[in-house]
Amino acid sequence: MRVLLVEDEQPLAKYVAAGLRKHGFAVDVAFDGRAALDKCVATPYDVVVLDRDLPVVHGDAVCRELAGHGAARILMLTASGAVEDRVAGLTLGADDYLGKPFAFSELVARVRALSRRSAPAMPPVLRAAGVVFDPARRTAERAGRLLHLTPKEFGVLEHLLAADGAVVSAETLLDKVWDEHADPFTNAVRITVGTLRRKLGDPPPIETVPGAGYRLVP
Numbered sequence: 001m002r003v004l005l006v007e008d009e010q011p012l013a014k015y016v017a018a019g020l021r022k023h024g025f026a027v028d029v030a031f032d033g034r035a036a037l038d039k040c041v042a043t044p045y046d047v048v049v050l051d052r053d054l055p056v057v058h059g060d061a062v063c064r065e066l067a068g069h070g071a072a073r074i075l076m077l078t079a080s081g082a083v084e085d086r087v088a089g090l091t092l093g094a095d096d097y098l099g100k101p102f103a104f105s106e107l108v109a110r111v112r113a114l115s116r117r118s119a120p121a122m123p124p125v126l127r128a129a130g131v132v133f134d135p136a137r138r139t140a141e142r143a144g145r146l147l148h149l150t151p152k153e154f155g156v157l158e159h160l161l162a163a164d165g166a167v168v169s170a171e172t173l174l175d176k177v178w179d180e181h182a183d184p185f186t187n188a189v190r191i192t193v194g195t196l197r198r199k200l201g202d203p204p205p206i207e208t209v210p211g212a213g214y215r216l217v218p
Contacts, residue, residue, distance in 0.1 A: 001115050001155070002026045002176050004045045006036040006062065007077070008054055016049075016107070023108050024138060024154045028180045033057025037065060043180065045072040047114050049107070050094070052078040060092055067093020073114035077102070112136055126161035129205035129216055133161050142200055152177055153196045156189070160206065160216040169213035 003025045007013035010031060017027045028043065030036040033054040040048070048066060052059035063074055076094040090097060095117065096110050112135060116124065126133040133140045135158060140147040149157065155177035159168055170189040174182055182188065193214055197206050207217045 001046045002043065003111060004028050004030060004036065004039055004043070004048045004072070006030045006033070006048065006054065006059070007051045008032060019104055020108070020111070021151065024151045025111070026155065026177050026179045033059060033062045036062050040066060040072065043175070047075060047111050048072045049075045049077060049111065052076055063092040063094055073117055075110055075114055109136070126158065128161050128164070129218055131157070131161065131200070131205065133157060147199055149196070149199060152192050153199065156192050156196055160214060163215065165215055165217065167209050167212045167215045172213070
């Protein structure tokens with residue numbers, strides 16, 4: 001899942017981004033409202049974690065602009081937890097609201113909950129081809145065997161499961177599982193799919209569709 005974190009306090013932004021990445025999210029960071037809007041034009045994010053008090057372009061204006069397009073779910077962060085501030089944020093178009101300071105586990109849970117509101121909505125646990133995948137617990141197993149996956153392998157498996165048998169292109173996987181620093185000409189997707197295949201075992205559930213991408217088959 002691709003997340004944009006918009007936070008002008010750079011030490012906090014780096015800490016939160018690192019934590020989200022450990023939970024398997026592909027995270028880009030913007031330190032002001034203008035940078036956030038520019039990144040959203042270039043990249044289709046699943047969730048935007050948006051601080052309200054931003055320089056250059058205020059978080060309210062960013063929220064209003066992003067909500068008008070309706071592509072990404074918005075989790076607004078603010079130092080004020082007053083009811084009127086929460087109402088104001090939701091009125092601007094935010095999908096959820098979290099006051100600072102916050103428990104990191106709650107932030108992760110809220111980001112995951114927002115991602116499941118995408119269309120079509122993803123179930124909390126994904127099952128196919130003998131694989132049981134629980135994004136919240138970061139666990140995956142096949143035929144009762146626990147799979148020890150890297151964060152990128154988790155991300156690729158999640159998107160293949162969510163596609164429900166449809167072909168997912170390598171470009172889509174690169175866009176959703178890796179962040180903006182990924183080299184578009186890298187072999188990272190092919191290599192990750194290869195190691196994931198070996199860990200899933202036989203019969204191999206990931207099929208390569210020449211010229212199109214990958215899909216999960218029964």
